[in-house]
Amino acid sequence: MAEVRVENVWKYYREEAGLEKRVEAVRNASFTCNDQEFLCLLGPSGCGKTSTLRMIAGLEKISKGDIIIGNQRVNNLPPKDRKIAMSFESYALYPPLTVYDNIAFPLQARKYPESKIKEKIKIVTDLLDIGDILSFRPAKLSGGEQQRVSLARALVREDALITLMDEPISHLDAQLKAKMRIDLKRFQREMELTVIYVTHDQLEALSMADKVVVMNLGEIQQIGTPDELYQQPANLFVAGFIGEPPMNFLPCTYIEESGSFFLKFLQSKFEVDTDLAHLLQAENGVNQKWLFGVRPGDIVIGREIEKSYCLEGRIYSIEPLGETSIVIVEVENQKIFVEVPGLPLEREGEVVKVYFSKAKSHIFNQTNGKALRI
Numbered sequence: 113m114a115e116v117r118v119e120n121v122w123k124y125y126r127e128e129a130g131l132e133k134r135v136e137a138v139r140n141a142s143f144t145c146n147d148q149e150f151l152c153l154l155g156p157s158g159c160g161k162t163s164t165l166r167m168i169a170g171l172e173k174i175s176k177g178d179i180i181i182g183n184q185r186v187n188n189l190p191p192k193d194r195k196i197a198m199s200f201e202s203y204a205l206y207p208p209l210t211v212y213d214n215i216a217f218p219l220q221a222r223k224y225p226e227s228k229i230k231e232k233i234k235i236v237t238d239l240l241d242i243g244d245i246l247s248f249r250p251a252k253l254s255g256g257e258q259q260r261v262s263l264a265r266a267l268v269r270e271d272a273l274i275t276l277m278d279e280p281i282s283h284l285d286a287q288l289k290a291k292m293r294i295d296l297k298r299f300q301r302e303m304e305l306t307v308i309y310v311t312h313d314q315l316e317a318l319s320m321a322d323k324v325v326v327m328n329l330g331e332i333q334q335i336g337t338p339d340e341l342y343q344q345p346a347n348l349f350v351a352g353f354i355g356e357p358p359m360n361f362l363p364c365t366y367i368e369e370s371g372s373f374f375l376k377f378l379q380s381k382f383e384v385d386t387d388l389a390h391l392l393q394a395e396n397g398v399n400q401k402w403l404f405g406v407r408p409g410d411i412v413i414g415r416e417i418e419k420s421y422c423l424e425g426r427i428y429s430i431e432p433l434g435e436t437s438i439v440i441v442e443v444e445n446q447k448i449f450v451e452v453p454g455l456p457l458e459r460e461g462e463v464v465k466v467y468f469s470k471a472k473s474h475i476f477n478q479t480n481g482k483a484l485r486i
């Protein structure tokens with residue numbers, strides 16, 4: 113079975129890179145990619161995604177911890193014995209070979225009959241829309257085409273237990289990327305592939321993955337389905353990294369006044385529900401500092417919505433985007449983004465009431481960034 117288990121894995125760079133100080137690229141990472149699952153490693157540049165993938169592939173030594181593929185611990189197994197197919201951002205195509213032969217290479221090396229090779233190449237090149245460049249050599253291809261050839265070479269491998277991909281569509285234009293996201297996902301389902309996919313692009317991760325592992329500064333921040341990460345981010349990093357435009361954060365203090373409980377902002381405050389008050393009370397007690405978080409789509413301007421908190425603001429600017437508009441409102445000396453359908457009725461400079469959905473609000477500890485489960 114093609115299950116991948118990453119158990120308490122660390123990666124330090126030092127000796128081999130001749131660095132003075134040790135770089136801890138991956139710190140104690142643990143996650144499981146189940147059989148036939150599409151798992152995305154997501155995070156900003158330098159967070160340790162590629163190092164993690166390269167350790168799974170066997171291209172990088174594991175400093176500490178274990179990687180298990182199927183039932184086998186592969187720490188000391190060379191890449192060729194790990195039954196993995198790979199597609200990396202840097203393509204790694206063979207310059208003297210045509211596109212066809214580049215894709216056919218792993219199959220020819222495994223002595224597949226030519227008719228079977230042709231059949232498989234037809235399926236993946238149709239999928240990736242590169243059927244008309246099969247006789248070209250890599251030097252003649254654009255970055256996007258080279259990337260698709262590299263991807264095709266990984267996808268033809270049906271003997272592979274797992275397919276690893278590192279930013280495999282990063283060099284394609286926006287339209288082709290959108291098509292690829294849909295086609296890749298469908299192909300993975302149909303071919304029942306087990307995929308570990310590295311990307312810094314949250315849209316790719318949210319649209320394709322069954323499970324997302326979010327990383328930052330070498331550490332896993334949260335593991336969950338796209339919906340879980342969006343609805344219940346575990347900390348400030350995940351909350352700010354996932355969602356576009358990003359979540360708004362307003363600093364506040366939890367206070368008590370005459371037996372009632374409030375979140376107090378710079379100038380104003382609102383009373384919190386008993387449930388939230390209990391949680392805040394249990395966590396830290398009064399006078400602690402928090403960040404109140406709410407996504408742009410969970411805010412309404414100028415019209416009271418049921419079960420909401422309210423603050424006052426002034427419209428700073430309006431960005432019409434066709435279907436929706438992004439309204440930037442100054443609230444408590446901070447600019448927040450509000451997503452509204454169509455065009456807003458309000459004008460720049462207008463003072464407005466801003467309503468935040470209670471059910472969609474988030475509270476984060478200002479010191480350690482952890483979310484409080486509301």
Ligand SMILES: Nc1ncnc2c1ncn2[C@@H]1O[C@H](COP(=O)(O)OP(=O)(O)OP(=O)(O)O)[C@@H](O)[C@H]1O
Binds near residue numbers: 126129137155156162
């Ligand atoms: N061979 C190496 N020698 C020394 N440091 C390295 C090496 N490879 C990666 N690093 C460092 O390890 C950290 C993690 O890098 P890694 O490439 O795994 O991150 P990433 O999330 O994949 O980033 P990117 O998306 O930019 O490739 C970074 O600080 C990087 O500079």
